[in-house]
Each structure stands twice: as structure tokens, then as C-alpha cells.
Amino acid sequence: MCKICALNLQDEQIAMNLKMIKFDLCYGNIASSIRDFLSLNPKLSILALNVLCNRESLDIACNICCELRRRRIGLHLSILQNYPEPKSFESPFLDLKPPTSLFYVLTKFEASFVEDIVLFRTLLMSGTFKVLRECKFVECDALTSEVLQHISESAPTLRKIGVLSCTKPKDTDVIMFIASISARTTPHLQITWRRDRRIGSLAACYLALVHEHREMIKGKKARFFAKTFSESEEGEEIVIWERDTGKSVQIRDYNDHQKYRTLGFIIGAEPVRDDAPAAVMDELMSKLECS
Numbered sequence: 001m002c003k004i005c006a007l008n009l010q011d012e013q014i015a016m017n018l019k020m021i022k023f024d025l026c027y028g029n030i031a032s033s034i035r036d037f038l039s040l041n042p043k044l045s046i047l048a049l050n051v052l053c054n055r056e057s058l059d060i061a062c063n064i065c066c067e068l069r070r071r072r073i074g075l076h077l078s079i080l081q082n083y084p085e086p087k088s089f090e091s092p093f094l095d096l097k098p099p100t101s102l103f104y105v106l107t108k109f110e111a112s113f114v115e116d117i118v119l120f121r122t123l124l125m126s127g128t129f130k131v132l133r134e135c136k137f138v139e140c141d142a143l144t145s146e147v148l149q150h151i152s153e154s155a156p157t158l159r160k161i162g163v164l165s166c167t168k169p170k171d172t173d174v175i176m177f178i179a180s181i182s183a184r185t186t187p188h189l190q191i192t193w194r195r196d197r198r199i200g201s202l203a204a205c206y207l208a209l210v211h212e213h214r215e216m217i218k219g220k221k222a223r224f225f226a227k228t229f230s231e232s233e234e235g236e237e238i239v240i241w242e243r244d245t246g247k248s249v250q251i252r253d254y255n256d257h258q259k260y261r262t263l264g265f266i267i268g269a270e271p272v273r274d275d276a277p278a279a280v281m282d283e284l285m286s287k288l289e290c291s
Contacts, residue, residue, distance in 0.1 A: 074107035091118035
């Protein structure tokens with residue numbers, strides 16, 4: 001976290017060729033600094049804002065969207081709530097009105113620990129996302145089934161969405177993204193869906209899909225996979241794809257780091273005998289020298 005001050009520079013004094021600028025939990029005169037950086041970077045394509053969950057920060061993000069749309073610059077917006085809400089909390093976002101330009105520039109959205117349901121309903125359910133490609137929610141009590149349904153229907157360019165340790169969505173909510181597969185313009189959607197398995201699992205979701213919601217996979221193929229990464233860690237995956245178009249939805253409860261993890265075994269010499277440690281060490285050293 002750093003304090004941002006005005007640059008106090010003229011356009012002719014300096015020019016940058018940055019493709020992306022990120023403001024990570026900055027405070028101070030952020031709005032002025034963002035405009036300065038925009039004016040100094042004619043080739044900028046991405047503006048990333050990581051802000052705290054308060055009205056001032058969200059107003060700054062919304063107010064800059066018109067300029068971003070005019071410049072054809074994408075917005076990566078991340079919201080972090082750094083403290084729990086009190087019981088008598090009243091949302092400061094009741095009268096927040098996201099500009100239309102927000103839905104034309106927001107390409108990536110992330111939220112962590114957000115509890116304010118009003119914020120998500122206002123920010124994520126007020127329009128159709130034209131260029132949104134990636135979403136991620138981490139332990140957000142504000143995330144509901146209604147919000148997920150709107151995203152599934154109103155984000156045709158979505159490629160990735162992560163719902164990690166969010167308690168309010170149900171496992172069957174992922175089925176909504178299967179129902180909207182034909183309406184999406186992207187060929188592949190990857191969903192990372194991680195919840196406490198004592199509450200539910202993708203295996204149960206797959207059974208519900210093939211038995212209770214079979215009409216949703218009519219004309220499509222569906223497969224379920226169980227993966228073992230280690231002795232104590234497993235993963236589940238559902239893959240659905242259309243036969244005609246090849247469009248697919250991949251639903252999994254593990255990330256890329258787990259996907260490529262391998263279990264290795266080290267095979268060495270026989271255990272060292274207490275009566276002859278020097279002889280064994282000499283043998284090992286001779287093998288290393290030969291190799």
C-alpha cells in the first residue's frame with residue numbers, strides 16, 4: 001500500500017510506453033494520478049485497480065470508466081474488504097449507479113471477503129458485460145445464486161470464473177453456466193468451484209445434472225473425472241461440450257498448481273549401517289564421481 005500524489009507533469013515533459021498500469025491498494029490523490037498516467041501512456045491497454053471496499057474507491061473506479069472506454073482501455077477491478085461488517089451495518093452503495101461505460105471496459109473482476117450484498121447487486125446486476133473475461137470470488141458472503149445467474153446470462157465473453165469458499169451459492173448453481181453455453185461467444189469456459197466437501201461436491205452435482213436436469217445436457221456430452229494429487233488431496237472435474245459447435249464448460253474444484261503437481265520418489269543406496277558408515281559414504285561418492 002502506498003500514498004499516491006499528483007505528478008505535476010505536462011504532457012510534453014514525459015511519455016511512457018506502458019501496456020498496463022496497476023494501482024494496488026493505493027491511497028491519496030488516486031483519481032488525479034490515474035488521469036496523469038493515462039495522459040502519459042498513449043499505448044496503455046489495461047488499467048488494474050485493487051481497492052478497498054468503500055464508497056470513495058468505487059466512485060473513483062466508476063468515474064474513470066468513460067475515459068477508459070474512449071481510449072479503449074480495459075479495466076481489471078479487484079475489491080478487498082479488510083474488516084467484517086458490524087451487525088447494524090447500512091450499505092453505502094444503496095445509491096451507487098454504475099455508468100454504462102463500466103460494462104464496456106470491465107475485462108476482469110475479483111473480490112475477496114466482501115459481505116455487502118447491495119454492492120454486488122448494484123455493481124454486477126445492472127447491465128450486460130460486453131468484454132468481461134474473468135471473474136473470481138474468494139470467501140464472499142455477498143455472492144448469491146442470483147448474482148451468479150446474472151453473470152451466466154450476461155457475460156457472453158466469460159472464459160474463467162472462480163468461486164472459492166463462498167457459502168451462499170449452491171453446488172447446483174454451476175448448472176446455470178451449462179444452460180447458457182450456446183449464448184456465449186467464447187469456445188471454452190473454465191469454472192473453479194471450491195467448497196467444503198462436507199457441504200457438497202462436484203460428484204453430487206454431476207449426479208443431479210444427469211438425473212434431475214438431464215434436459216440441459218440434451219445434445220451435449222458430459223464426463224466426470226476424479227483425480228488424485230497426493231495421499232490426502234483429491235480433485236473432481238466435470239466436462240460438458242456441445243457436439244455441433246465444440247463449445248465446452250469445465251467445472252473443477254482444484255487449481256492449476258494442483259493440476260501439474262506430481263508425486264516423486266527418491267531412490268538411493270541401502271540404509272547406512274551403524275557399523276560401517278564410512279564404507280557406505282565412500283561407495284556413494286564413487287558413484288557420484290562416475291556419473
